Amino acid sequence: MRTFLASLAAGAAIVAATGAFAAQPVDWQMDLQPAATDIMRQIRWFEAYTLWFIGPITLLVLALLGWCVVRYRASANPTPSRTSHNTMIEVIWTVGPVVVLLFLAVPSFQLLTAQYTPPEDPEITIKATGLQWYWDFEYQDEQEISFSSLMMQEEDRAELGKEDKALYPRLLAVDNEVVVPVDTTVRVLVTAGDVIHSFAMPAFGIKIDAIPGRIEEAWFKAEREGLFYGQCSELCGKDHAYMPIAIRVVSQEQYQQWAGAAADDLAGANRALMAAVDGPDKMAAAAE
Template identity: 55%
Template sequence: MTIASMAATFAGVSTAALAAESGMTNWQLGFQASVSDMMDDITWFNAFTLIIITVITLFVLALLIICIVKFSAKANPVPSRTSHNTMIEVAWTVIPILVLVVIAIPSFRLLYKQLDIPDYEMTVKAIGYQWYWGYEYNDEGMGDLYFDSYMLGDPLDPEADVVARQEVATERGVTINEVPRLLAVDNDLVVPVDTTVRLQVTAEDVIHAFAMPSMGLKIDAIPGRLNETWFRAREEGVYYGQCSELCGVNHAFMPIAIRVVSKEQFQTWVTAAQEDLDGANKQLMASINEQKKLAAGKLEDISVAAK
């Protein structure tokens, strides 16, 4: 266990929450860091298919090189008059079928897992609009909590965007890097850690898509239809996604932010949010910042002790 992990453990927060990580880095080539079992399975399946594709590509490349060298005009001044080869034709028909079956079995299993909702502990409804999201909490004990979630900043004016995001960062007591451009929103979707959440998704106007890469989420939001999926985040932190269905001129400015907090923090937030959402968000950020300070203090103590 690393010193950072030990500090996070002693402080009662995850490493992701301590570092304010969202699983993303600049110029990132791979997936966002996984925070759910579903995304673990998707990451494995991606690696599995990549291995198969690599083997096939190298095999075909080797065949091409062999054919170029062995059957060139210089090596074969008299061309072969072979018209067919039954075994080769059977092989190049059967082998691709077997490869597709090997890929299809885990693929179908993964698709089934995404849509087969297990016993869930809470339900959240996400409604897509042009161009923002609305969230509803309708479970018992949560009242009829509903709020809209808009992107922060001005995407068309870089200077105004920085100013707007810095104001929000100052208000929240965080750095501007924790209010990422084109991704941060005014009201995060708040859920408790280690909790199975049923997500119901629909749209008010055109087709949208709710996508959260770090949790393996992607489902269409269709007007007049209610789609369902689920997720269970195992680490605290704030994670970002975007609408993934072309929905109009501001499609690029329709981000999704899910803030995963402790169960105690969530209960405090959801109770306060029924009366005052802005106040509840400020209280939640204050609690998170206090956790970070405590974790940083524990980390410093451990570093001193390690020396």
């Protein structure tokens, strides 16, 4: 019971948090992560919408099964019916599912179209390459920024200035986060260099396979600043569980400062950005 209450408190803290603390998985989580993009907000709406159909249908089928078991059990119905056709029942079980499927299909296709149709031309393009078992990122614009992003090892926390385990959780924190500005349309080109991986960022509503020899395209427009976590979501070998993704969303000014410095000194740019975002306690680390 104590563990369950602690998990509830952690979940409430994440929902209420703002600034650097954005979205990540929590213990005993049954709901989707809080939406950080309009697409994820639509996905959460569609999930709730489908439950209004799934719930009643499940209860109806359960009630019909219970009624048949009780009404037509051997002791109460020793002579089984030989009825082989009922027009009304066949019309109901044909038309009913068709109507339900139409109510599900229309918003589903609308959501699918929105996922592949950015509202405006992307301002930033990032190529993400999945490798066993880390990600390579390349900014394909004026700034020539490229780096590898690996899961942070526990012994490297102090060196990287990421000792806050609530903000930089075990098995999710990385050494180099992807940095993007808030309220900016970002295109992500996803591929792989060895086996099939999957680029997934739950708070953004993104999950797209990374396939060797192919380039898939996704996009997002983060509406709030913070640090967001995802993971490779395609079984890709023995260290599949240790292939996290971290995206840090910052203000336009902070992004410009980071991008200007990251091409020449990625580690220094990251430390300076952490000092600006995580608070005064990071200033000493940034100055080292």
